[in-house]
Amino acid sequence: MNIIKCVLLFILITSFKLHSEVLVVFGATGDLTKRKLIPALINLYKHHQLDEDFTFIGIGRREISQSQFCDDISNFVSHGDKVIWNEFKEKVIYLQGSFDQDEIYKKLKDRLENKKNFFYLATPQSSFSPIVKKLHSHQLLTDARIIIEKPFGKDLDSARQLQKELYQHLEWKQIYLIDHYLGKEMVNNVLSLRFDNPILNSVWDYQHIDNVEITISEDIGIESRGSFWEETGLLRDMFQSHMMQVLSLIAMDKPISYSESDIRNEKVKILKAIRSFPLDNINNYIVRGQYDSYRKEKDVAANSNVETFVAAKIFIDNERWFNVPFILKAGKKLSKRFAEVVINFKLANQLILRIQPQEEIALVLNVPVPGYVHEVKKEELVFSLREKYQDSIREAYERLLGQALKDDHTSFVCCDEHLLTWGLFTPILNHWAQNPPSNFPNYMSGSEGPDLAILKN
Ligand code: BG6
Numbered sequence: 001m002n003i004i005k006c007v008l009l010f011i012l013i014t015s016f017k018l019h020s021e022v023l024v025v026f027g028a029t030g031d032l033t034k035r036k037l038i039p040a041l042i043n044l045y046k047h048h049q050l051d052e053d054f055t056f057i058g059i060g061r062r063e064i065s066q067s068q069f070c071d072d073i074s075n076f077v078s079h080g081d082k083v084i085w086n087e088f089k090e091k092v093i094y095l096q097g098s099f100d101q102d103e104i105y106k107k108l109k110d111r112l113e114n115k116k117n118f119f120y121l122a123t124p125q126s127s128f129s130p131i132v133k134k135l136h137s138h139q140l141l142t143d144a145r146i147i148i149e150k151p152f153g154k155d156l157d158s159a160r161q162l163q164k165e166l167y168q169h170l171e172w173k174q175i176y177l178i179d180h181y182l183g184k185e186m187v188n189n190v191l192s193l194r195f196d197n198p199i200l201n202s203v204w205d206y207q208h209i210d211n212v213e214i215t216i217s218e219d220i221g222i223e224s225r226g227s228f229w230e231e232t233g234l235l236r237d238m239f240q241s242h243m244m245q246v247l248s249l250i251a252m253d254k255p256i257s258y259s260e261s262d263i264r265n266e267k268v269k270i271l272k273a274i275r276s277f278p279l280d281n282i283n284n285y286i287v288r289g290q291y292d293s294y295r296k297e298k299d300v301a302a303n304s305n306v307e308t309f310v311a312a313k314i315f316i317d318n319e320r321w322f323n324v325p326f327i328l329k330a331g332k333k334l335s336k337r338f339a340e341v342v343i344n345f346k347l348a349n350q351l352i353l354r355i356q357p358q359e360e361i362a363l364v365l366n367v368p369v370p371g372y373v374h375e376v377k378k379e380e381l382v383f384s385l386r387e388k389y390q391d392s393i394r395e396a397y398e399r400l401l402g403q404a405l406k407d408d409h410t411s412f413v414c415c416d417e418h419l420l421t422w423g424l425f426t427p428i429l430n431h432w433a434q435n436p437p438s439n440f441p442n443y444m445s446g447s448e449g450p451d452l453a454i455l456k457n
Contacts, residue, residue, distance in 0.1 A: 020053045021405055022112060026099060026131055027123035028058025029069070032149070034076040036180075037120070040397035042081050045088050049402050057093045057111065059104060069094035099123065099131050105138040112140065118405065120147040124228075125154075129165040136169040147176040147404055150241045150413070151232065155429055156422040163415060172415055176404045181242040182411040183396030185385060186355040190249040190341075191258065193353070193361070201254070203345065206322040213342040214246050216330040220337070221291065221445070222308065226299025233306040235288075235425055235432075238330040244271070244421040245413065246355075247326060250341055251316055260410040264417070271420040273318040279431055286312040286428060289450035290440040291333040305436045308332040309449045327455065333445040348378075359385040359393060 023041070025033055044050050058069060070089045077085040093111070097104025119135060121128050128148060135141050146166070153159025166175060181187050194200055203209070216238060222229040229237075248267040255262035277285050289309030295302055309331030315323065339355040350364035360382055367379040386393060394402075403411055443450045 020055070021051045021116060021118065022055045022057060023118045023120060023401075023405070024057045024059065024108065024112075025120040025122055026059050026127070027121070028094070029060035029062045029064070029072070030122055032122045033058060034073050036395075036397040037122075037401070038073050038077070038085075039081070040395060040401050042077070042084055042088055043395070043398045044402050044405075046081075046084055050405070055091050055093060055111075057095060057108070059095050059097060059099075059108070061096070061098055063096055064094070066092070066094040099127055099134070102134070102138070105134050105140065109138055109140060117144045118147060119144060122149060125151070125162070129162060132166055132169055141169055141174075145174050145176060145404065145407070146170060147178060147401075149178050150418075151236050152177055152413075152418050153422060154231070154236060156419065156426040159419060159422045163419075173409070175415075176400075176409065177413040177415075177418065178400055179241045179245050179413050180396040180400065181355075182245055182413070183394075183398075183400040184355055184359075185393050185399075186353055186359045187246055187249065188399065188411065189385075190246075190353065191255070191263070194250075195254050200351070204343075205320045206324045208345055209324055210344045210346045211325045211327060212250060213327045213329070213344065214243060214250070214340075215328075215342075216242060216339040217334045218330075218332050218337050219334060219446075221294070221333045222297055222300075224298065226297050229297075229308075230300055230304060230306055234308055234310050234330060234332070235429060239310050239312070239328070240418070240421045240425050241413070243328050243330055244424075245417075246341065247314070247328065248417070250343075251321060251326070253320065258410075260408070263410065264414045268414075268416045268420065270316060270318075271417060271424075273316050273321075274424055275315045275317050276424065277312075277428055279427060282428070282431060284313070284454055286310065287450060287452055287455060288432065288437060289331060289443045290437075291331075291443055291445050292441045293333075293445055294441055305432075305440055307432075307437075309334075309443060311449070311452050311455060313455045329449070329452075331443075331449045334449055335446055352380075358387075361385070 025037060027033075041050070041056060045054070060069075064072075070092055073089075073092075074082075074085065095104060095107050095111075097107065117140065119131075121131060123131065132141070132146065135144070153162050194204060248270045252266040252270045255266045287310070288307040289311075290304075290306070291308050294300060294306075294308055295304050300306075309329075311327065311329040314326040314328060315321070316326070338357060341353040341355070343351040343353075345351070348364075348366055350362075352360070352362040352364070354360040354362065362380045362382045364378055364380050366376045369375040369377050400411055403409075
């Protein structure tokens with residue numbers, strides 16, 4: 001080989017290395033890796049969405065070997081994906097270590113040279129800032145991206161503080177703040193559905209819409225997350241994040257384009273226009289609940305006042321939504337698992353966007369019944385994305401990881417957004433802390449939750 005060829009080969013090899021992807025997951029022995037991240041990566045790999053020399057590095061405190069780490073994951077891989085997992089696991093590395101010790105960062109550095117790195121912090125949020133500091137002190141943050149799970153902070157002050165600490169070492173565009181609801185197929189489609197159908201857009205306002213209901217109902221309880229839940233509660237876990245993200249997509253004005261910054265600008269405008277809750281009349285606007293067996297869950301205090309259900313009536317003070325109530329509901333241990341948005345039009349029609357368990361769009365119309373007597377019946381016309389596009393529907397984490405690895409922020413939460421939603425709910429959290437509920441637990445497992453008549457006033 002002549003010298004020119006050697007130089008070209010060298011350039012090719014080094015530049016190739018520079019662009020290869022490494023996803024490092026801190027807290028990799030937790031459930032998130034097995035249940036969500038690995039299945040998402042397997043799908044991305046299957047669809048050729050990962051670099052050929054993509055590497056997954058899992059970091060955990062547990063003293064297990066790499067093959068034990070992989071065996072543990074194997075139990076969660078679906079039957080149909082076993083063959084591809086066997087191929088994919090060649091890309092998996094497990095490093096044992098403690099996040100607050102330098103040792104693990106040194107081990108990482110040995111592996112990461114010349115790579116563009118993504119660090120996924122699947123740890124309790126108290127570790128976010130210490131991990132970032134360590135990564136910085138080991139010079140691992142240049143050109144890196146950090147992916148963080150919600151909740152980001154536990155109120156407005158702590159979110160600001162965390163943000164300040166991260167900003168000391170990172171720019172906002174290096175941070176990917178995950179709200180997995182934004183990765184769900186139907187949530188992802190809301191803007192296109194609204195704005196690519198002028199007929200919908202023309203009736204999307206207070207003159208035509210009576211109220212909007214957004215519901216995330218779960219039949220499971222808090223499962224084994226007692227300690228987490230006692231510190232978090234439903235308002236922080238689901239309302240400040242998932243519910244407000246869905247609300248902002250349903251309510252926002254048309255963005256100039258579907259670029260991440262144009263979408264974010266419109267979302268921020270809507271979040272700013274939400275009316276603050278009147279603290280002197282709070283019970284008419286927000287209801288909290290706790291399921292009957294919550295206080296008997298593992299790691300839960302016997303007199304806990306932490307909520308497992310929240311319903312709220314929200315108003316948006318702008319021209320489009322003048323006096324239209326948005327009724328938001330989310331809770332654990334309810335009668336069934338579903339998430340949906342219902343647009344209740346004035347005079348009878350409904351548009352329902354079903355997020356799960358099936359992705360469906362339903363239109364409720366008054367349809368005349370054939371016969372001698374004039375009779376009109378409500379009928380639902382349903383279009384099921386799940387049935388028609390079964391194989392193309394992407395799971396939330398697949399979409400989100402795929403976007404982050406491509407450096408696309410479109411489906412992630414931006415700093416202004418989560419500070420605005422913390423700003424809305426922090427007074428409620430404080431008010432609740434000062435005014436403990438007198439009626440907890442106040443709903444039965446398997447029911448529809450506590451009585452919400454008061455919200456209708
Ligand atoms: C998570 C919450 O963000 O979302 C959980 O922490 C909740 O408490 C979960 O169960 C619900 O997500 P999904 O996708 O099952 O509706």
